[in-house]
Amino acid sequence: MTTSRRQFFGQAAAVSAGVALSAPAVEAxxxxxxxxxxxxxxxEVNGERQKLRxxxxxxxLDALREQLGLVGTKKGCDRGQCGACTVHVDxxxxxxxxTLTATLQGKEVTTIEGIADGDDLHPVQRAFIDHDGFxxxxxxxxxxxxxxxxxxxxxxxxxxxxxxxMSGNICRCGAYPNILEAIKQAKAGDR
Amino acid sequence: MTLTPAELTSAVSGGxxxxxxxxxxxxxxxxxxxxxxxxxxxxxxWGATLRSPHPYARIxxxxxxxxxxxxxxxxxxxxxxxxGRNLYGLEHKDQPVLAVDVVRYQGEPIALVGADHPExxxxxMKKIVVTYEVLExxxxxxxxxxxxxxxxxxxxxxxxxxxxxSQDVTAEVVVTGRYEVGMQDQAFLGPESGLAVPxxxxxxxxxxxxxxxxxxxDQIAAALGLPQEQVRLTLSGVGGAFGGxxxxxxxxxxxxxxxxxxxxxxxxxxxxxxxxxxxxxxxxVLYYEHGADHTGKLVYVRTRMYLDGxxxxxxxxxxxxxxxxxxxxxxxxxxxxxxxxxxxxNNPPCGAMRGFGAVQAGFAYESQMDKLxxxxxxxxxxxxxxxxMTEGSVMPTGQVVDSAAPxxxxxxxxxxxxLPAGTSxxxxxxxxxxxxxxxGEGVVRRVGYAVGIKNICFxxxxxxxxxxxxxxSMVNGSLSAAVHTAACEVGQGLVxxxxxxxxxxxxxxxxxxxxxxxTIGNGGSTSASRQTYVTGGAVKAACAxxxxxxxxxxxxxxxxIDETTEWRHxxxxxxxxxxxxxxxxVQYGFAAHRAVVDxxxxxxxxxxxxLDCAQDVxxxxxPQAVVGQIQGGSAQGLGLAVMEEIQTSGGKVRNxxxxxxxxxxxxxxxxxxxxxxxxxxxHAPYGIRGVGEPPTISSTPAIVAAIxxxxxxxxxxxxVRPEHLTGT
Numbered sequence: 001m002t003t004s005r006r007q008f009f010g011q012a013a014a015v016s017a018g019v020a021l022s023a024p025a026v027e028a029x030x031x032x033x034x035x036x037x038x039x040x041x042x043x044e045v046n047g048e049r050q051k052l053r054x055x056x057x058x059x060x061l062d063a064l065r066e067q068l069g070l071v072g073t074k075k076g077c078d079r080g081q082c083g084a085c086t087v088h089v090d091x092x093x094x095x096x097x098x099t100l101t102a103t104l105q106g107k108e109v110t111t112i113e114g115i116a117d118g119d120d121l122h123p124v125q126r127a128f129i130d131h132d133g134f135x136x137x138x139x140x141x142x143x144x145x146x147x148x149x150x151x152x153x154x155x156x157x158x159x160x161x162x163x164x165x166m167s168g169n170i171c172r173c174g175a176y177p178n179i180l181e182a183i184k185q186a187k188a189g190d191r
Numbered sequence: 192m193t194l195t196p197a198e199l200t201s202a203v204s205g206g207x208x209x210x211x212x213x214x215x216x217x218x219x220x221x222x223x224x225x226x227x228x229x230x231x232x233x234x235x236x237w238g239a240t241l242r243s244p245h246p247y248a249r250i251x252x253x254x255x256x257x258x259x260x261x262x263x264x265x266x267x268x269x270x271x272x273x274x275g276r277n278l279y280g281l282e283h284k285d286q287p288v289l290a291v292d293v294v295r296y297q298g299e300p301i302a303l304v305g306a307d308h309p310e311x312x313x314x315x316m317k318k319i320v321v322t323y324e325v326l327e328x329x330x331x332x333x334x335x336x337x338x339x340x341x342x343x344x345x346x347x348x349x350x351x352x353x354x355x356x357s358q359d360v361t362a363e364v365v366v367t368g369r370y371e372v373g374m375q376d377q378a379f380l381g382p383e384s385g386l387a388v389p390x391x392x393x394x395x396x397x398x399x400x401x402x403x404x405x406x407x408x409d410q411i412a413a414a415l416g417l418p419q420e421q422v423r424l425t426l427s428g429v430g431g432a433f434g435g436x437x438x439x440x441x442x443x444x445x446x447x448x449x450x451x452x453x454x455x456x457x458x459x460x461x462x463x464x465x466x467x468x469x470x471x472x473x474x475x476v477l478y479y480e481h482g483a484d485h486t487g488k489l490v491y492v493r494t495r496m497y498l499d500g501x502x503x504x505x506x507x508x509x510x511x512x513x514x515x516x517x518x519x520x521x522x523x524x525x526x527x528x529x530x531x532x533x534x535x536x537n538n539p540p541c542g543a544m545r546g547f548g549a550v551q552a553g554f555a556y557e558s559q560m561d562k563l564x565x566x567x568x569x570x571x572x573x574x575x576x577x578x579x580m581t582e583g584s585v586m587p588t589g590q591v592v593d594s595a596a597p598x599x600x601x602x603x604x605x606x607x608x609x610l611p612a613g614t615s616x617x618x619x620x621x622x623x624x625x626x627x628x629x630x631g632e633g634v635v636r637r638v639g640y641a642v643g644i645k646n647i648c649f650x651x652x653x654x655x656x657x658x659x660x661x662x663x664s665m666v667n668g669s670l671s672a673a674v675h676t677a678a679c680e681v682g683q684g685l686v687x688x689x690x691x692x693x694x695x696x697x698x699x700x701x702x703x704x705x706x707x708x709x710t711i712g713n714g715g716s717t718s719a720s721r722q723t724y725v726t727g728g729a730v731k732a733a734c735a736x737x738x739x740x741x742x743x744x745x746x747x748x749x750x751x752i753d754e755t756t757e758w759r760h761x762x763x764x765x766x767x768x769x770x771x772x773x774x775x776x777v778q779y780g781f782a783a784h785r786a787v788v789d790x791x792x793x794x795x796x797x798x799x800x801x802l803d804c805a806q807d808v809x810x811x812x813x814p815q816a817v818v819g820q821i822q823g824g825s826a827q828g829l830g831l832a833v834m835e836e837i838q839t840s841g842g843k844v845r846n847x848x849x850x851x852x853x854x855x856x857x858x859x860x861x862x863x864x865x866x867x868x869x870x871x872x873x874h875a876p877y878g879i880r881g882v883g884e885p886p887t888i889s890s891t892p893a894i895v896a897a898i899x900x901x902x903x904x905x906x907x908x909x910x911v912r913p914e915h916l917t918g919t
Contacts (some may be wrong), residue, residue: 075377075382118220129217137428141222164625167856172377180857
């Protein structure tokens with residue numbers, strides 16, 4: 001099968017007023033200013049510098065999935081209602097579907113693909129496996145990205161505080177009790 | 192990366208009865224598990240669907256001329272472009288692939304666009320000119336049968352009567368009620384998605400998130416006018432299902448576009464389109480009359496129930512049969528009268544959702560049992576125990592329950608659990624939470640109980656089987672096994688269970704689960720809590736064939752042992768169309784819940800404080816997965832109790848978003864104490880009993896019972912919303 005899922009969508013996502021941009025190789029974005037209607041953004045994703053030329057309407061979620069090939073971040077609703085697209089921007093958790101890529105100049109973005117250390121899972125990833133904190137797994141990237149920050153947030157201590165802090169991430173399979181246990185394990189290890 | 196999903200290999204100990212790590216777990220926590228929406232082909236184009244804005248209208252013309260002129264558009268297709276049968280459906284072939292002359296629900300597909308980019312497709316869709324003659328929709332399920340006929344055979348999809356014992360017996364204590372269940376949505380988090388790849392010989396490969404590859408394939412092939420072997424399906428990653436992927440969504444559409452354009456075609460629904468793109472749980476109106484003697488013993492149950500199937504039949508006939516045959520609940524009743532009606536309307540089509548007919552009946556009969564307890568001055572648990580079914584009890588269909596039915600035991604288990612600590616003054620533990628609406632004033636805590644019954648596997652004489660292939664060879668000097676089925680993993684953990692069964696049967700630790708596809712025989716549907724039972728049974732049977740050939744050897748050199756077999760559960764029977772009598776079901780599953788609820792009676796806000804459950808699972812092949820199913824099923828029952836409903840007005844959906852269709856969050860989900868009984872069913876592989884659905888049935892009525900106790904209100908409709916509690 002001659003198929004792949006690599007750098008997705010050179011051709012599109014960056015579409016403006018009906019004009020499809022033909023695949024701009026990232027490195028080809030030279031010093032010259034972006035054409036009318038497009039913007040250039042330079043930012044870091046999982047520690048790698050990325051330069052994108054795109055329509056200012058393109059969300060971080062679409063840029064990650066369609067231009068950078070990072071499809072671990074999921075689109076559950078595209079309206080900031082489900083949390084499946086949660087990523088970190090400069091160490092804060094944000095909903096990538098509500099974040100315009102054009103606002104990220106100079107920022108550092110971390111996605112689910114960027115938290116493990118090679119083969120070694122992040123302690124929160126490990127805890128989700130240990131406690132079976134998912135079933136279908138579609139919300140899991142967002143749950144874990146939220147949970148990584150909740151583990152770091154020292155003011156979040158009790159079960160109820162963890163619940164409050166995780167309430168933006170829906171799990172339709174209802175794995176919430178196991179997600180809670182996973183976060184408690186990761187928090188215990190973090191102390 | 193190819194489109195074919197990863198093989199999942201684990202080399203660990205962990206046979207049945209243990210809880211080894213999911214073989215797809217590592218991929219899922221790393222974000223590397225490829226869901227259908229992640230598929231990509233370098234030559235692909237995008238498909239989009241033009242849908243009807245009207246619940247009921249005659250189409251007077253469809254003009255695609257301008258749409259075809261949009262640069263980047265490869266194809267615009269209408270019903271005229273469907274080469275095969277333009278009607279499909281799980282039970283009745285009544286649903287058009289693309290509408291012809293008439294649309295019967297809001298969101299019905301009319302035309303397809305294939306284009307170089309999703310936005311191009313959207314622009315082209317806006318240039319398709321459809322003219323409608325808008326008609327008055329049929330929206331009332333109780334009067335639909337006598338209303339404008341929406342299909343050639345009228346609006347009755349199925350009537351299931353059950354007549355058992357005396358039809359005119361009287362009783363000392365009689366309670367009656369009318370109950371309503373709103374339309375619940377599966378709301379799986381991964382929207383519908385698929386990718387169709389045409390081949391040069393006119394055949395097509397479809398990579399899709401579904402619950403039943405073979406029935407999808409058969410329906411697609413018929414619509415495309417292709418032999419079945421020219422339509423090949425492979426399961427891609429499924430982001431939840433819960434019944435909503437049992438029917439076709441874009442399967443035929445993507446293949447049509449692919450074959451028409453010669454290009455791979457990807458389709459992904461957004462969240463709003465997903466609400467229009469799959470069937471929902473049938474809303475229902477249920478009338479009940481229970482008669483009992485002064486000791487609380489049920490003398491009779493009479494019920495008339497209506498289930499709104501919406502515009503197309505989908506699985507309505509089976510849903511109606513479930514509601515009818517399980518309509519008195521897990522109780523012994525000698526005299527039963529049931530009339531269950533599934534009807535067509537112009538509301539959204541309804542079909543399978545976890546619990547499948549048993550949920551609607553369960554809310555009503557359990558509400559009635561509470562009403563009966565009140566009329567008799569008995570406790571809700573006592574009146575249930577007084578009537579509890581046991582092994583050997585006779586169903587309203589005349590079927591004898593021939594394995595464990597520990598209904599009383601389950602109720603007592605949840606009753607005896609410690610109650611949570613008293614009402615807190617921490618606002619996080621009160622209704623309204625950090626909205627800071629109360630510090631405890633106006634908050635009333637009460638308890639509610641419920642128990643439910645669900646049939647496991649397919650019923651009414653359906654030839655329900657699965658196919659499994661197990662292959663054993665040497666890898667690095669040790670025996671290694673691979674298991675291949677077409678049974679869909681949707682998150683429930685079937686891939687784990689299959690590995691566990693192979694380990695137990697063959698003593699081989701290294702087991703690979705091959706991608707699920709149609710190159711092997713039918714695996715049956717991932718529904719009716721049946722996959723561990725039926726596909727588990729098939730894997731076990733295939734292992735037995737392999738074991739014979741292994742003959743105890745631990746080194747087979749270059750030999751490959753490769754066995755494929757079908758396995759079916761014991762046969763069931765059709766029910767009599769007049770009396771409803773017959774051995775319709777394979778197995779019954781039971782669960783009981785106790786809900787503890789805090790209600791702010793001034794503001795109508797509800798917080799479920801505890802939701803404890805006891806369930807008999809026959810044998811817990813994977814105890815951790817069993818508990819996960821009970822938690823998940825209970826959460827969806829909680830959603831139906833207090834928040835989840837697709838609201839319609841004149842057939843139109845008013846809330847197709849997660850802003851307005853609310854799903855329980857971690858804040859809504861209380862801690863659960865769960866007791867799992869393992870009373871083996873001698874008819875089932877390993878004695879197992881299907882797990883996934885029973886907890887969805889009893890959690891809803893238990894919560895509503897607690898809210899009723901806290902408020903003194905009748906609460907005959909779910910979901911219960913704040914305005915129902917405050918009268919505003």
